[in-house]
Amino acid sequence: MPHRHSIFCILPPHMLDQVVQSGTSAQRDMAARTLAASRQIRDRRGNITASVMKGAITTTGTAQRTVYDAKFGTNLPGSIARKEGDAPVADVAVNEAYDGSGATHDLYAVAFGRNSIDNHGMNLNSTVHYDKGYDNAFWDGQQMVYGDGDEDLPASERLFNRFTISLDVIGHELTHGVTQYEANLVYKNQQGALNEAISDIFGSLVKQYQRDQTADAADWIIGEGLFTANINGAGIRSMKAPGTAYNDPVLGKDPQPAHMKDYLTTSQDNGGVHINSGIINHAFYVSAIEIGGYAWAKAGQIWYKTLTEKLNSNSNFQNVADLTFQTAGEIFGVGSLEQIGVKKGWTEVGIAVVDSGSGIPPVPIPGGDGCLKGLLRSVGLAK
Amino acid sequence: MMRIIFERSGGFMGRKVSLDLDLATLPPDQADALKLLVAESDFLNLTELPTNTPAPDGFAYSITVKTSTIQHTIQASDANFPQGLRPLLNDLLARARSQ
Structure with a gap:
């Protein structure tokens, strides 16, 4: 994975360009992400580093x-x-x-x-x-x-x-677009509930990122501000405590389950896609809290890679549990705190992860021998 | 007799809103207005819409009209809702939302 510190390096873009063009798939991915992140940092910093980064590919x-x-x-x-x-x-x-x-x-x-x-x-x-x-x-x-x-x-x-x-509603809707272009999950039953949960997860991350909140500081409410003062509720859904977002005489009580034992089988709402998503939402929340720090940095990274590289249109709850666990092993190492955090999330919602045994040992972060050499070494272009 | 059964499901919140109206129980002017909306939309002769891929978070609508001789249901979504049925939909929604 592209460690965020590396984007602060001053790198000749043509070298990364070379990696993008002729490296292995993993190398290309990493270089492209580094270039991409560089571009964003440049934008955020304004003109200070613009001359340094001039020529970087704007992926x-x-x-x-x-x-x-x-x-x-x-x-x-x-x-x-x-x-x-x-x-x-x-x-x-x-x-x-x-x-x-x-x-x-x-x-x-x-x-x-x-x-x-x-x-x-x-x-x-x-x-x-x-x-x-x-x-x-x-x-x-x-x-x-x-x-x-x-x-x-x-x-x-x-x-x-x-x-x-509500900013997370905007992030939620846009993420439906991302899912459509990636796993393209069927909008029905478990596949649909997973589709919904992915939108809640990344929608919440958009809000957390904008507010600069770590996982433990975030409210994990979806649709905050949507209700008028006439309604007793914090929002539409709670990833932290599904089933508690609202309790109101007119709207009734938030019906979301937080555990597989309460999975709702229904023909309404495409098989309860907005109901059963609570189970996945909560698993993500628990993982993010276990892992700590900014939720988009690690838990989000695991889910993004899983969404874009592993899920398909028929993936169900068990599949996403197994695949996020596997992905955490690949990015952070087998038995890493991150992988354990992912497993804890699934355990709390009643899904036992099946360990496929794949994954890699943790990759040492390049550091001691300089930024450029470290990065090139990490993608296999230097020793 | 005429009965109208209406349901809106799905949406961002996944909350169902429904209505079961026996027109005989409504004030005559309201019953007449609804009968007119049903007639103007040619509801009983509308062909069923082909099922389409649901738009994520879009609403799904179901309208059933029952008379002594016929029963007809139209199901549609935000993506393919027939324009000609909107006046009837708006009336039913206003009733369902104020319940």
């Missing part, structure tokens, strides 16, 4: 966002309200969709070296003010769509605020 690019306004109708995408580089507009939902998709793009680029939804710089299109009284957000296969909640009702009767209000 993660920059966000290309367009926000459309459906004007309370249902025709997509609607009319353009703000496009990339435009100054903020008067409409708060437009700005939230713009900023939120940018924050999501940033997490994927910086933490995982990913260039947008399809990893090829796909434009990030969002439509706000979809329909009247539309208390929902969805991914239509090509873009994000957000309703304004119960804007058509008197304030005293409203349950939902506008759906752009």
Whole structure:
């Protein structure tokens, strides 16, 4: 895995370029991620390092966002309200969709070296003010769509605020796009619940990254701010304690299970995809807390690699448990704290990991002999 | 007689909203308005929509109209919802949401 410290190195981009072109798959991956991360750091630092990094390949690019306004109708995408580089507009939902998709793009680029939804710089299109009284957000296969909640009702009767209000909702929807381009999990039963959980996981990571929160400091609430003051609830779902996000006379109680023994078999909601995702969500939460630090750095890395390299459209709960465990072994080493943390997460939700026995011993972090040599050595181009 | 059974499921929250209306129990003007919406949308003659891949977090809708002689159901999603059925959908949703 690309250790984050390495991105602070000053490296001649042509060398990494060489690795990208002629290295092994793993070497290319690492070099590409380093280049990608360099680019992001450069962006974040502004012009200070721009001259140093000039010429680096921009594999993660920059966000290309367009926000459309459906004007309370249902025709997509609607009319353009703000496009990339435009100054903020008067409409708060437009700005939230713009900023939120940018924050999501940033997490994927910086933490995982990913260039947008399809990893090829796909434009990030969002439509706000979809329909009247539309208390929902969805991914239509090509873009994000957000309703304004119960804007058509008197304030005293409203349950939902506008759906752009919650950054993790934006990260959630965009992640459905990522999943579509990667594992393409079937949106039904366990596969669908896993699809949902992946969106909650990375949606939450977007929020944590933006807030600079470690795992133990995060609230792990999905849809924070979506409920109006008329509802007794912190949000739609809780990854920390599934089943406790809300308890309200009108909406009832959060129905999410946190353990396989409470897995709900139903024909509703494509087989309860928004219900049973609680089990996976909680496993991720426990792992992230066990591993510690920023959740995107290690737990997120394990899941990103699993999503993009190992899951397929039919992967179920047992598969993702086994594969995240295997991936943790490959990245951090067999028996590493990270791998143990992943296993602990699955154990807590009642899934016994099947150990395939694969994985590698931990890779020593290059350090003592200089940044460049260390990096080249780590990808096999120097001794 | 006419009965309308409506259900909206799925969505970001996965919360089902449903309605079972016996038009005989409604005030006559409301019952007439609903009958008109059913007639105007030509509901009983609409062909079933081909099942499409569900849009993640999209709503799924099911509307059933029963009369003494016929029963017909249309299922649709946000992605393929027929425009001609929207006035009826909006009426049913307004009722279901205010329950």
